[in-house]
Amino acid sequence: MTDKPTNPALRESATFGRDVIAEIQRAAETGIYDIRGWGAKRKVPHFDDLLFLGASMSRYPLEGYREKCGTDVTLGTRYAKKPIVIDTPVTIAGMSFGALSAQAKEALGRGASEVGTSTTTGDGGMTAEERGQSSKLVYQYLPSRYGMNPDDLRKADAIEVVLGQGAKPGGGGMLLGQKISDRVAQMRNLPMGIDQRSACRHPDWTGPDDLAIKIAELREITDWQVPIYIKVGATRTYYDVKLAVKAGADVVVLDGMQGGTAATQDVFIEHVGIPIMAAIPQAAQALQEMGVHREVQLIVSGGIRNGADVAKAIALGADAVAIGTAALIALGDNHPRFEAEYQKLGSAAGYYDDFQEGKCPAGISTQDPELSMRLDPVAAGKRLANYLRVITLEAQTLARACGKSHLHNLEPEDLVALNIEAAAMARVPLAGTNWVPGQQF
């Protein structure tokens, strides 16, 4: 894209901006819609539009560096014999071996384990590296069932039944042939080099009543030992959460539209689903009405970047958060040291999202042996652990400022919104007022 022209008389269309024009031209030349990774890039109402009301006269703060502020979370207390206890409320979201290199999966496990949190498999099964390096591993149960087997199911610390993800609620997936290496093909029982299509619907159940029986089956197979999560993309969240609870979930995982993907149509990423900030209050309301808030835990994801996001998500009603894109960035994705190579791929550090091509210079979203070797799982895992510690400390800082001795004591009353949209979505007052749009007083 060329820089903005210097002639001040030239006027760019707000409707047909240069990015829009470029996409029309690309579509006209190729005849194919744009597929890419990452999550929604458009600006949507987000946690930046919320502020905490720190303590002063009417609230009593905790001493920032001396008084304890708990961060532990227990997941799966409803039915599982062995709930998961994590030391920080930040977990690692499901990302597949296939979409990611084995080194990246190992690094995610190492980083998560170092700080006492969980990581999650993805579409394609469980790798030995990932299981070996993850002290707490959540095994995803997806429509494709690629790599699904009862031995790995019994090795899992929790099972996550995936109905959808925030980047593409209602959509399946496609791992393009260039990433179907011999090992990936073997795990998924597919020929090498073909596009691997992931179905959007589970093959052996339809609807929440069937899902309840399916969950009972998974519990029977695992002798009711481990928690069972249900993951949904954020859309009709209030109803989806109620149905998930009815179906027997121990934990509901809610992924907003900012959540990442390995490969999806751009039009899908940008135009389906709702922001996570708008979804959390709906989920919390559903759980509260059913009398299971905090008994059925809520994990939220989609655009979590820092401790403020973590604290705000929890204040709105979540028990924990999950990170995907941020975790990959911590490993080394989009790092400026690869700038020259990003340029060769037609991108730039900070912009690279063609995860589907398998050419990731950082060795993360690739199956190329040479590129994958660039990622040192030990060093990358350390970076992830550092990052997880930082955002946990940040969340604690904000909670203490609000007078909370545990992150879970944060509540909507601690928040205000900077604009009307955020106030309406988050269901907190517009700053300086007691006005919550859409609610009666």
Place this chain on the structure above:
Amino acid sequence: MKTYDLSNNSLRELNQALHDSVLLASEPEWRITNPNGAHNIACGLNDDVSVDIDGHAGYYCAGMNQKASITVHGNVGVGVAENMMSGLVHVKGDASQSAGATAQGGLLIVEGNASARCGISMKGVDIVVKGNIGPMSAFMGQSGCLVVCGDAGEALGDSLYEAHIYVKGEVTSLGADCVEKEMRQEHLDELSDLLKRADIDTDPSAFKRYGSARQLYNFKVDNASAY
């Protein structure tokens, strides 16, 4: 033989016992009476044992079976032998939808008919149905064999990968990228073996073979109308 009456005992206790390798070493043969259509009977087995279910079973009977031989003397609900890894599941009656879904190994025999989505996303299992099968069967079937001695419903083998399909009767319609293929000797041998294992005496040469045209293996915009 150990007999377990489901009308007087819980499913949980039954499945827990069937997961107990020490117990199963001394009690390798089980008979389950009065199943009354209960869901999730004998799922997650992982030992070389024999289980007979006297009556109808509900959803996910013998789900994720490994090694065990399970015979249902009745009909089964949705997802019988779903994701089976090995062993044998033999249904004497009819099977509801998604029989053998995503199963990776073993043999599933259905003496009666199987409903829609039989063998959906099959990943290595062999399925033999003596009667008819419903629509959308073997959808996205990756590997293994589906043998149908009767007729097949609409959209057979839609988006098929490398699963082999043999049908003796009529096929209402084929799904996207599924085509009739030449029946070579290797296929006759494969089919004969499966029919023999299912104890079916019929002429393999009376079957037709269907497989993937492999035109949808890599996304091409020219194929957009097929999706």
